[in-house]
Amino acid sequence: MNKILSLIYSLGHLILAGMEWVLLGWAIRLYRQSSSLAMIVLPIVLASISYDNLILGIGSFIGEGELLKNLSMVRFLIHYLVVPLFIVVGVELAHRAGAKWANSVVRILSWFVAFTLAGIDVSTHYIGLDLVPVRFAGMLRYTVAQVSGPPIITIVVNIFMLLIGIGLWFRIKWPWLFVGTLVALIGNGIPSSVVGTLAGSASEFVMAFSLLLTEECSQFLGKQIESLETKKIEAVIPK
Template structure:
């Protein structure tokens, strides 16, 4: 199943990336650039898992997978900035305060630093085969604190956007992503996580279009 789904996820994310590039060419809005970077990281993530069986277990695949985690730590926190800017565009009063905008960048860089320090010290990877796919994952399972914090922050912004302009989809997309990634990986692997991450990013891009 993974041998089929991960290539499909890769193609779906490429479509999302192409869409975001088209939006960027029309508006040159900073939010779209940040979303493009995150989608590019997601595309790489699914591509490497798709190619795992072809590359085969070894130093090369391990290095490519380590880059997956590095991109996650560098790019995903940028969604905090995206969420605050979207809330501001929706007319949410607290999100329009200059101190909040400065604070969201501070939080984003803080989360990037936290992720990098944690992974540099603790990230030991081991190969795992699941549903016909081969990838590397951390030897020790850890609570995804970074993902949880970002989901909470984006979810709060999405909730206020919903209240302000009756657009629930950013909030709903965040809930779908949060609960999808909370499913046990021993049973579902990252198959569900990759799907809900796509839904999440689609919801953010759709919200961007509605608000700008």
């Protein structure tokens, strides 16, 4: 039974890793269409969570040892460095949606906050990190030996994105960023010791998908506004 569950969990993570590269391609296409800064940062995030899922997916095949442990150390480092970048993506999407608070100062400040949070996470959690092998439903992964508490910075980032999602919901009648972020918040809040890592990883995929949908919506609305303005100008200028 454990072998079957291990295969399901491993394949689930590998499928997510592949789907996140599809999202990465989508993000690059959206960037080429609009030069959106959010679509420069989001591919970095997508590549990192794809790596996360890849290592989780192949852990049982590699087996316990230094190789998997070192790959897992990289996985944790990337996680601590990249998760705060969601703040930059959120602020950029709010700016593109026309939120007045997302001005140039706030956009620059978002980078400072993201790097500060990443630095805090690395200094407090990564330095001196001790990983131990753990099996859930037969799937092998390396995780923190002693968890000191909930992932505060991840939760803070999710709450920040949730607030941006609420703002976009009211501003442009677009609820899907809020929905995607809420799913991520719930998924990250469920202890992996109870349900494994697949739920949290899937919820991060949903959040990334909602970010891309939001950018697609922003571009569509932008084109509509541009088209209406062009028609108004053509109506005023005599032929």
